[in-house]
Each structure stands twice: as structure tokens, then as C-alpha cells.
Amino acid sequence: MPIAEQDVHWVEEPRIGFWEATFLPAIAAGIRTTLGHVTNYRPTTIQFPEVKPELPLHYRGVHRLNRDEQGRVKCVACMLCATACPANCIEIEAEAAPKDWPDRDKFPKSFVLDELRCIYCGMCEEACPVDAIELTHIYDMTGLSREQMTFDREKLLAVYDETKDNPRDPVRTRRGRLGPASEFVDLPAVGPATTVPDSDRSAKLATPGQIRGVVSQE
Ligand code: SF4
Ligand code: SF4
Numbered sequence: 001m002p003i004a005e006q007d008v009h010w011v012e013e014p015r016i017g018f019w020e021a022t023f024l025p026a027i028a029a030g031i032r033t034t035l036g037h038v039t040n041y042r043p044t045t046i047q048f049p050e051v052k053p054e055l056p057l058h059y060r061g062v063h064r065l066n067r068d069e070q071g072r073v074k075c076v077a078c079m080l081c082a083t084a085c086p087a088n089c090i091e092i093e094a095e096a097a098p099k100d101w102p103d104r105d106k107f108p109k110s111f112v113l114d115e116l117r118c119i120y121c122g123m124c125e126e127a128c129p130v131d132a133i134e135l136t137h138i139y140d141m142t143g144l145s146r147e148q149m150t151f152d153r154e155k156l157l158a159v160y161d162e163t164k165d166n167p168r169d170p171v172r173t174r175r176g177r178l179g180p181a182s183e184f185v186d187l188p189a190v191g192p193a194t195t196v197p198d199s200d201r202s203a204k205l206a207t208p209g210q211i212r213g214v215v216s217q218e
Contacts, residue, residue, distance in 0.1 A: 055137055057168065060120045062138040063113055063151065064159035064169075066131065073157060074132035077106040081124035081133050089117035090124060111153040116146060136169045138162075 019025055046053060066074045077094035095109035124133050136159060143149040151159075163169040 049140075053139075055139070055168075059137050059139070060122045060125075060135040062115060062136055062141045062159055063118075063124070063156055064134055064136050064163055065111060065153060065156035066134060066160050066164075067157065072101070073107060073111075073153065074130055075108045075111060075128075076104045076130055076132070077108045078129060080127040080129060084123040084127035085118075086121060086123060087117050087119050089114040108153060111156060113151045113156060115141065115149045115151055134169075136163045137166070 068074045075092075077092055079092055079094070082090040082092050091110070091112045092108050093110035094106040097104045097107045101107065120135065122135055125131075125135055133156075138159065141149075
């Protein structure tokens with residue numbers, strides 16, 4: 001549809017005076033900014049892994065597949081996340097839900113997410129109508145091969161089991177409406193990336209059935 005004439009606003013090109021044309025004011029402003037950083041030096045890097053980063057609540061890390069109140073996978077295999085994913089890194093195979101699951105028609109027989117191809121945009125999380133897929137605060141997940149970083153349904157459920165009690169990774173349906181991170185107006189103060197001490201976390205993750213345990217079993 002063509003733009004209506006009254007909707008068009010013409011902007012006058014700003015006139016450049018003599019001093020602006022010499023660029024001296026811009027150069028002086030740049031030098032002032034540089035000197036300001038030099039005299040008020042604050043490091044923006046941290047000594048990771050000894051020092052953990054401070055992450056905002058809406059940080060988007062490794063995915064998880066949530067469970068419902070009965071411990072079943074919450075996903076209803078609607079394919080909306082796979083459709084919304086701009087990186088095309090979610091593959092779902094749906095199957096008719098068991099007869100004793102009257103609350104849904106389908107469930108994911110197979111759910112595979114390539115964590116290496118993912119760009120962590122959060123579109124899958126926003127697209128999901130039942131808040132079944134979410135991104136967590138886990139940022140230091142590693143694997144020894146591409147296959148280990150391709151998470152299947154069980155691995156994604158293991159991430160849920162690992163993170164569900166972490167106050168930094170609440171199930172968002174319990175938190176209220178899910179929306180873009182920029183829409184959250186009640187973000188708590190920024191805190192440590194993980195509330196689990198490193199020693200506990202390593203031990204926990206090394207347990208078979210937990211995230212890295214699941215990875216290493218393959
Ligand atoms: S975070 Fe973005 S790229 Fe990653 S799986 Fe979700 S939609 Fe795809
Ligand atoms: S995770 Fe959510 S959006 Fe993706 S298939 Fe399952 S129910 Fe649908």
C-alpha cells in the first residue's frame with residue numbers, strides 16, 4: 001500500500017557551520033571521552049572461571065524441556081518452536097499421546113535441539129503456547145563432539161531436572177505471562193550466575209542422569 005502524503009515527514013538536512021566542518025569539536029569530544037575512560041578505569045572483563053559473571057534474569061543459555069505436574073514432558077508437539085526457530089535447529093517427531101493422557105492429542109516422540117547451531121534468540125521460548133521449552137542460565141555447557149551438543153528429549157528434560165529448583169530459572173508459567181525480555185518490568189536485582197557452589201555443581205552434573213552425565217553416557 002502506498003504511503004499517504006500526510007504520513008510523509010520531510011526532514012531538513014542540518015546545516016554544518018564552520019567549526020563543525022573542521023571536525024575539531026567532534027575530535028575534542030572524542031578525546032574527552034577517551035580521557036574520561038582512562039581516568040575512570042573500570043575493567044569490563046572478569047577472571048573467569050575463578051570469578052563468575054553476573055547475569056541478568058533474562059539471560060538466554062542452554063535450553064530445557066519442562067515437565068508438567070505429573071512429571072511428563074510438557075511439550076504437546078505443536079511444532080511452533082521449530083517453525084519459529086530462525087536457525088532451523090529444532091527437529092520434532094510427534095506421536096499420538098497415550099490414552100491415559102486426555103489433556104493433549106500429541107507428545108514429542110523425538111525432540112532434538114542442536115545447541116551448536118542455535119543462536120540463543122529465545123524465539124522458541126516465546127512461541128511455545130504451553131511454556132514447555134525455556135532457556136536457562138547455564139552458559140558453560142561443553143561437549144567433546146557435535147553429537148554431544150545435540151540434545152535429545154531426555155537431555156533437555158535432564159536440564160529441567162537440574163535447573164528447576166534454581167531461583168534464577170523459574171518455570172515461567174509460574175512467573176506469569178511469558179514475553180520478550182525487554183517487557184519484564186519486575187526483574188529482580190542481578191545476582192550470581194548460579195546459586196549452586198561450584199564443588200556441588202560439578203558433583204551433581206557428574207551424576208549419571210544429570211546433564212553432563214547424560215552427555216557422557218553416549
Ligand atoms: S533460541 Fe532461537 S535459534 Fe535457538 S532453538 Fe530457540 S528459536 Fe532456535
Ligand atoms: S516445545 Fe512448545 S512450541 Fe515446541 S513443539 Fe513443544 S509445545 Fe510446541
